[in-house]
Amino acid sequence: xxxxxxxxxxxxxxxxxxxxxxxxxxxxxxxxxxxxxxxxxxxxxxxxxxxxxxxxxxxxxxxxxxxxxxxxxxxxxxxxxxxxxxxxxxxxxxxxxxxxxxxxxxxxxxxxxxxxxxxxxxxxxxxxxxxxxxxxxxxxxxxxxxxxxxxxxxxxxxxxxxxxxxxxxxxxxxxxxxxxxxxxxxxxxxxxxxxxxxxxxxxxxxxxxxxxxxxxxxxxxxxxxxxxxxxxxxxxxxxxxxxxxxxxxxxxxxxxxxxxxx
Amino acid sequence: xxxxxxxxxxxxxxxxxxxxxxxxxxxxxxxxxxxxxxxxxxxxxxxxxxxxxxxxxxxxxxxxxxxxxxxxxxxxxxxxxxxxxxxxxxxxxxxxxxxxxxxxxxxxxxxxxxxxxxxxxxxxxxxxxxxxxxxxxxxxxxxxxxxxxxxxxxxxxxxxxxxxxxxxxxxxxxxxxxxxxxxxxxxxxxxxxxxxxxxxxxxxxxxxxxxxxxxxxxxxxxxxxxxxxxxxxxxxxxxxxxxxxxxxxxxxxxxxxxxxxxxxxxxxxxxxxxxxxxxxxxxxxxxxxxxxxxxxxxxxxxxxxxxxxxxxxxxxxxxxxxxxxxxxxxxx
Numbered sequence: 001x002x003x004x005x006x007x008x009x010x011x012x013x014x015x016x017x018x019x020x021x022x023x024x025x026x027x028x029x030x031x032x033x034x035x036x037x038x039x040x041x042x043x044x045x046x047x048x049x050x051x052x053x054x055x056x057x058x059x060x061x062x063x064x065x066x067x068x069x070x071x072x073x074x075x076x077x078x079x080x081x082x083x084x085x086x087x088x089x090x091x092x093x094x095x096x097x098x099x100x101x102x103x104x105x106x107x108x109x110x111x112x113x114x115x116x117x118x119x120x121x122x123x124x125x126x127x128x129x130x131x132x133x134x135x136x137x138x139x140x141x142x143x144x145x146x147x148x149x150x151x152x153x154x155x156x157x158x159x160x161x162x163x164x165x166x167x168x169x170x171x172x173x174x175x176x177x178x179x180x181x182x183x184x185x186x187x188x189x190x191x192x193x194x195x196x197x198x199x200x201x202x203x204x205x206x207x208x209x210x211x212x213x214x215x216x217x218x219x220x221x222x223x224x225x226x227x228x229x230x231x232x233x234x235x236x237x238x239x240x241x242x243x244x245x246x247x248x249x250x251x252x253x254x255x256x257x258x259x260x261x262x
Numbered sequence: 263x264x265x266x267x268x269x270x271x272x273x274x275x276x277x278x279x280x281x282x283x284x285x286x287x288x289x290x291x292x293x294x295x296x297x298x299x300x301x302x303x304x305x306x307x308x309x310x311x312x313x314x315x316x317x318x319x320x321x322x323x324x325x326x327x328x329x330x331x332x333x334x335x336x337x338x339x340x341x342x343x344x345x346x347x348x349x350x351x352x353x354x355x356x357x358x359x360x361x362x363x364x365x366x367x368x369x370x371x372x373x374x375x376x377x378x379x380x381x382x383x384x385x386x387x388x389x390x391x392x393x394x395x396x397x398x399x400x401x402x403x404x405x406x407x408x409x410x411x412x413x414x415x416x417x418x419x420x421x422x423x424x425x426x427x428x429x430x431x432x433x434x435x436x437x438x439x440x441x442x443x444x445x446x447x448x449x450x451x452x453x454x455x456x457x458x459x460x461x462x463x464x465x466x467x468x469x470x471x472x473x474x475x476x477x478x479x480x481x482x483x484x485x486x487x488x489x490x491x492x493x494x495x496x497x498x499x500x501x502x503x504x505x506x507x508x509x510x511x512x513x514x515x516x517x518x519x520x521x522x523x524x525x526x527x528x529x530x531x532x533x534x535x536x537x538x539x540x541x542x543x544x545x546x547x548x549x550x551x552x553x554x555x556x557x558x559x560x561x562x563x564x565x566x567x568x569x570x571x572x573x574x575x576x577x578x579x580x581x582x583x584x585x586x587x588x589x590x591x592x593x594x
Contacts, residue, residue: 068472068473070469070472070473089475090475091473091474091475091476092474092475094473094474096469096470096473096474097470098467098469098470104333104334104335104336106334106517107334107465107466107517107523108516108517108520108521108522108523108525108526109466109522109523110521110522110523113462113522113523113524114466117459117462117463117466117467117470117474118474120459120460120463120474120476121474121475123459124459125456125457125459125460150521150522152521152522165470168470172474178473
């Protein structure tokens with residue numbers, strides 16, 4: 001696999017950006033009068049590998065939506081690449097990988113057609129040029145999905161599908177990769193290979209923001225952990241997170257999850 | 263037909279815009295007549311058939327095209343809801359003509375009312391963060407209730423003419439309504455052609471599309487407005503009650519046998535055209551309602567596609583034994 005191939009341009013672009021990738025200051029947000037998250041101040045710099053953990057309903061996905069500018073904070077400021085997050089419009093810089101796509105499972109769409117979408121922020125209303133297609137093929141190669149390029153996404157295993165989504169992010173030449181519980185429903189062997197791919201992309205200069213329920217994966221791969229339960233219980237290096245009692249405080253009785261999964 | 267208040271509309275810029283369409287209709291009519299002469303098909307010798315066939319061909323392209331984007335987001339019902347509000351629009355047109363003596367085509371008022379309803383559905387869904395079947399059902403029944411009420415207030419002669427809108431009618435496709443449909447066709451194809459990338463991304467993965475900088479609510483609004491145009495256009499020969507089938511059935515059939523999204527677009531159009539052309543011919547010779555026959559043929563073709571799709575996937579599974587284990591490993 002050749003993660004290095006796509007990373008040079010990204011490193012250059014990341015280096016040219018002095019601002020942090022994501023910055024939240026004193027952010028509060030709620031869908032009703034009760035805040036889902038409050039008093040959140042987080043800064044993520046280029047090249048970091050950050051995991052957000054927290055129990056169900058702790059506001060992880062809301063935090064992600066705030067960071068990506070999909071919702072606006074009720075209070076405080078959210079910036080993305082130095083711009084107000086909700087106004088940020090260079091979508092090509094962000095790759096997003098969810099548990100699964102929102103389309104119906106019967107949608108006939110090939111892996112290549114999915115990866116092609118990564119070029120849409122670049123081509124707008126136009127057609128993909130041969131250079132665009134070359135980037136699509138390069139992205140497929142990087143994630144090891146070239147052999148599956150013409151297969152329907154519905155025929156893939158969970159792990160393969162997530163690789164296809166990563167390839168879409170690579171095709172858009174994103175310097176920030178945001179993954180929302182990407183390994184739900186993926187078999188254990190594929191999960192290992194998936195995280196190795198993430199590690200190599202991060203070494204290549206891509207900032208990785210991982211929202212994850214699998215604490216063993218987090219402690220093994222992420223450099224920094226943000227532990228959330230409506231507010232930030234812990235934000236720091238993974239090693240310190242494991243030693244701290246933040247987990248017990250944030251998760252309550254569920255804290256022994258870490259012990260079990262390690 | 264009385265001109266009255268509508269005269270400026272009909273001789274103004276609208277007529278200028280529609281002039282090429284009327285010219286095209288003439289050309290098309292001559293062409294089909296010539297084919298009728300050459301082949302000896304009786305149905306090709308009538309002017310109303312020339313228009314009906316053209317309208318059918320246009321529906322066969324634009325209905326599955328829009329339907330593809332709806333079906334894969336599980337929004338198949340929206341076509342039905344908009345067709346019923348289109349019926350309210352027809353009633354509004356008939357009502358205005360009867361009361362105020364306007365000479366406006368009911369299809370024009372139908373397009374306007376259906377597009378307003380489409381925006382309304384979309385704004386509700388934006389406010390509630392989901393398309394829900396309850397609000398869709400409310401819009402559908404409100405549209406139909408409004409239509410029947412308006413028509414019953416007029417009663418008498420008006421009610422007689424309603425059947426063509428409810429069930430569609432090949433023989434009543436006038437020059438004007440064919441021109442309206444052609445205009446809708448040009449708009450729908452033009453907009454889908456321009457925004458196909460964005461529509462595909464929003465259809466496949468709404469959140470990822472939003473993250474990539476696409477304004478999801480903007481494209482959703484475009485999508486529902488186009489749907490309104492298609493259902494009102496197709497209403498002429500499909501009728502209010504069956505029009506949604508053209509958005510759904512060919513698309514469902516194409517998903518069974520296609521390997522890619524682009525292929526599924528093409529296959530759904532081919533299936534729809536097959537149903538439309540065969541349906542018009544059969545309904546002419548069997549003296550049956552075209553809309554009904556077209557849908558029955560489309561469903562038959564869909565059933566065949568299901569069988570072919572099952573056979574295909576069995577063949578694939580046989581030639582790639584490892585695919586079975588991959589699918590078994592999939593959890594969600």
